[in-house]
Amino acid sequence: MQLQDIVPWGRSFEEYRDMFLLTDADLQKAVLGCGDGPAAFNAQLTKVGGNVISADPVYRFSTQEIRSRVRGVCPEIVREVSKNFDDYIWESIHDIDHLVQVRMEAMARFFDDYEKGKQAGRYINASLPELPFGDNAFDIALCSHYLFLYSDHVSLEQHILSMKELCRVAHEVRVYPLVTLDGSRSQYVSPIIESLVADGVDVSFQKVRYRFQKGADEMLVVK
Ligand SMILES: C[S@@+](CC[C@H](N)C(=O)[O-])C[C@H]1O[C@@H](n2cnc3c(N)ncnc32)[C@H](O)[C@@H]1O
Numbered sequence: 001m002q003l004q005d006i007v008p009w010g011r012s013f014e015e016y017r018d019m020f021l022l023t024d025a026d027l028q029k030a031v032l033g034c035g036d037g038p039a040a041f042n043a044q045l046t047k048v049g050g051n052v053i054s055a056d057p058v059y060r061f062s063t064q065e066i067r068s069r070v071r072g073v074c075p076e077i078v079r080e081v082s083k084n085f086d087d088y089i090w091e092s093i094h095d096i097d098h099l100v101q102v103r104m105e106a107m108a109r110f111f112d113d114y115e116k117g118k119q120a121g122r123y124i125n126a127s128l129p130e131l132p133f134g135d136n137a138f139d140i141a142l143c144s145h146y147l148f149l150y151s152d153h154v155s156l157e158q159h160i161l162s163m164k165e166l167c168r169v170a171h172e173v174r175v176y177p178l179v180t181l182d183g184s185r186s187q188y189v190s191p192i193i194e195s196l197v198a199d200g201v202d203v204s205f206q207k208v209r210y211r212f213q214k215g216a217d218e219m220l221v222v223k
Helices: 013-019 041-047 063-083 096-119 156-169 189-198
Strands: 030-034 051-055 138-144 170-176 203-207 218-222
Touching: 013 041, 013 138, 030 041, 030 156, 041 051, 041 096, 063 096, 138 156, 156 170, 156 189, 156 218, 189 203, 189 218
Parallel strands: 030 051, 030 138, 138 170
Antiparallel strands: 170 218, 203 218
């Protein structure tokens, strides 16, 4: 994988808490953040004593390399969000300048923690659908803004294999959002559920607190 293929763009711990309805009890558990990229979730949860590992192919790159890629994608993301301004709910994030500020603050927290966390084994270079972890190594696996969102770039087969891999490494899997980049529900939601249910796992949808992309108000929970 080339760095140019990756869109690193990171959210804050508070956004993760709201996207995945994480309770204080959840935050005491062994958590995997899959596709965390430059999000601040790992840095901030670790700071308050959490037990979290992030897995992402972008972690094969150095701080400088990821930082310069973030600088490169930022104008592109700003352009896209501005073009599709009405597809977002501008409440807790007020406008485009505020969006950039919130994301840059979250990513600054990641960059401050990245080298230290890599040495501690908290940032692992790995890609779905194959993760270098044992069966049930985690209580909860979270996947934010990778599966479903990129349905036009990641095939159904890759989605199914990825969901099964997340179910192998964690007792519970939460995925958000279930919409694609254009805000419509991913066409993969139904076939994936069928495939998971056939494996005998429990699948449900839960409304979440997080609101930004219109239509993105649910997470998928697999146990
Ligand atoms: C839009 S970012 C989301 C980052 C973070 N989860 C958040 O919500 O702030 C998408 C992330 O998915 C990661 N990614 C791409 N391909 C992946 C794969 N095969 N397995 C795991 N993560 C992948 C990218 O490197 C990138 O960091």
